[in-house]
Amino acid sequence: MTNTLFEQAKPLLEQLEHHGYQAYYVGGCVRDYIMRRPIHDIDITTSATPDEVEALFDKTIPVGKEHGTINVVYQGENYEITTFRAEAEYTDHRRPSEVYFVRELYEDVKRRDFTMNALAMDTDYQLHDYFNGRTDIHHKVIRTVGEAQERFDEDALRILRGLRFQAQLGFDIEQTTYTAMEENCSSLEYLSVERVVVELRKLLSGDEASRGYRNMVGMEAFNYLPYFNHYDMNKMQVVEPLAFTTFLAILNVQQPLEMPLAHLKISNDEKKEVAKLTAMIQALPSLTTKKQLRTYIYDYGAKEAKMCFQLQESLIANDIATASPLIFNMQTIEEIAQQLPIRQRNELDVTGKDLMSHTGLKGGKWVKHALRELELAVVNEQVINQHKALLEWMDQHVEIQ
CATH class of the missing domain: 1.20.58 (Methane Monooxygenase Hydroxylase; Chain G, domain 1)
Structure with missing residues (x-):
């Protein structure tokens, strides 16, 4: 089964392959393709270095070049092409101390968070699945790539991503993965609030939001998140x-x-x-x-x-x-x-200037008060929205000080 978005991006992969590089669709777009979910963005991974990618395409933007990502503009669309990469040790539970480029797909996908996101696919729609991600998708299971403790110790955001994917996809979190998430929750305090909010937005809007949220509360994740750690999230x-x-x-x-x-x-x-x-x-x-x-x-x-x-x-x-x-x-x-009768104040058939002219008084708080009383009178059908009628009603019912 072909897909329009993949076909639109295909010439980019073919260009890379024509010059001797490996190139694949990778990550969430492949997962969603297998699940027959809507695909929003196409991510491409390649053995070509960022400099080599820039040399092959006419219009590029070095948005994340130091991390291996080049944005290629093709037929009015932006595509992120990222070099196969491996990562040195993580020192702050957020980012690796060093990223270095490699030439093998396996080395790239083994650093990813979950098996369902470690899938790559070539231009012939053949899957490259080193960690049984397709099987986990079939069984609706969220499982880390490799050692769960290591994955969450490396980047605490993966804890929130796992819960968010559960909320969006309705998958179960595999027990070893869940236990490691619980045990590494204290590392969430190292995350920036911006990254936390991005994941929370997605979790709360998911079809299974209640499930993802319930597990988030259960593992006491909110205790380590700014703002929310002041609340009793169990309530x-x-x-x-x-x-x-x-x-x-x-x-x-x-x-x-x-x-x-x-x-x-x-x-x-x-x-x-x-x-x-x-x-x-x-x-x-x-x-x-x-x-x-x-x-x-x-x-x-x-x-x-x-x-x-x-x-x-x-x-x-x-x-x-x-x-x-x-x-x-x-x-x-x-x-x-x-x-x-009206939906906003400017639909009233009198203005503040009209009220001042009618009463001979200077402006002040009384004008705002009188306009509010007139609004409510019109809304509640106590007076018709007509200039003369409004002024007469004000004279009889609004106390002006």
Whole structure:
């Protein structure tokens, strides 16, 4: 069975082979091909050195040349071509003290993390499988290449990768591999928070997120991770795939420690998203009437309200109070969203300047207060969104100080 992405990259391998070098597809793309999962990136490994790769192709980018990787731009696509390499001793549980290039495929794949990722495939779709990776894929098993203790002692990130693959693929972790992961968890403290967050995002979004997360808690991995080591992660339950920001918001509500998100080095947009979701979840118990739900949907948006509704299982699992299903359900959210007279403040038929002109007062906090009262009055159908009607309603109902 051929694959379009492999065929598109094939000329690169053929060019390398034409000049006497070995070249193979390698790693996750081969694993996903065997599993008939969607393939996103094609990685290529070769016996050619980085200098030799650069000499063979017109457009190259030396993104990781010191580690053996050259980015080749071909027909508008970027392909990472990495030289067969071996590694010297790891000194900090993160990276080898030295990388050196070799000419044999076996020497390259034997340094990889798991058997399912140590597969190579040539242009004829013939597998090169030195560690029975295909058998492990067939049996849905995650197993280290070689000695498990050595693999995790070399790079602690492999512990998180193993759990992440379990969450994504639904595989079992082979017992010796699992035991070695447990025994090396303390090495996780050497990892950068950026690397940790990348793996957590993928784990939490996996179809089997609950399984991967449960094992992560079971081996006490969170005790060695920045930010999370301040929380009791045994209390936090993951019962369905979650976005990373949603996970953080639920954790914030369940255990309000007010830990600065800056520790996680996530984007400002994500910090705002976590703050918004936290506020939305905290507000759910107060939704006891349709009027309150209308205000909630207006303030946060129908899309976000629906998302919070879909989180009911996760919230209940984490002992977080939620809204009554008589009020907070998908049908009611849809109905209210469609009936809202306005969806944001700039749709009001008056502005702050209109209010100042009408009252003859200078601007101040009262303007923001009055506009908010007018918004809510329109949303809750107490007044129509018409210039004259709004000013009259304000005169009668808004106390201006």
